[in-house]
Amino acid sequence: METNSHGFTIIEVMMFLAISSLLLLGVFLLSGNLINGTRFTDSIRGLESFLQRQYEEVTSGVNPRGQQACSSSAVTIGGASDTPGTSNCLLLGKVIIFRVGTDTIDSYDVVGSEPAIPPVGASLGVLLQSYSPTTVLQSHTSYTVPWDARFRAGKRGDGAAANAVALLRSPTSSQVEAYHFATTATGVISLWAVVVNPVASATTGSYCIDGQDGAINTAAITFGRAQGSTAINAVFDVAAGVPC
Secondary structure, three states: OOOOOOOOOHHHHHHHHHHHHHHHHHHHHHHHHHHHHHHHHHHHHHHHHHHHHHHHHHHHOOOOOOOEEEOOOOEEEOOOOOOOOOOOEEEEEEEEEEOOOOOEEEEEEEEEEOOOOOOOOOOHHHHHHHOOOEEEEEEEEEEEOOOOOEEEEEEEOOOOEOOEEEEEEOOOOOOEEEEEEOOOOOOOOEOOOHHHOHHHHOOOEEEEEEEOOEEEEEEEEEEOOOOOHHHEEEEEOOOOOOOO
């Protein structure tokens, strides 16, 4: 009896291998995207928590470093011999700078000198200005966003570019105001002009971050107008230019 047998041709084998390779490649790409997406989400949530803690430190009014002393010409860190309660220096808040094109945030305490005669019935901006709010370089804290995320851009609600926010507490109440502005400074920053700019404080602010894979993973940290750390939120999958 004659038996017929049928094998695979070379073309059929090549087609099978090609299809299998494409399927495996798709699985690897999908797995890589899922891993990158999870890492990016964790990075942004960590950044959100860091910024909310910065806000809460401003709200509490507690200076964890202590012993800051002010004069009419300078702000310095006092020595261990300084008598508590004798300094005319007041902790007003923090400045947070998003270094565009990098994965770094710089945070500085803001202090001011109590004026001899504080303005009565003045707006918060004028009141803060009378204290000559200034950053303290010695109070520098740096935060690095994990997994190679990068700050792309920032923008105020009125459309002006911004890469920094000053979170300042009123010297006479618990009100905290966010002032969004642009800066390239790496040294001491005077906020004398910023606090009386009505546009800087009358709008929201958004700061956009891209993942290591570029446009695939994107997010923005937004600062709302509400009081409290919950005014700071992370928004994912933001399109280019929106909201930054």
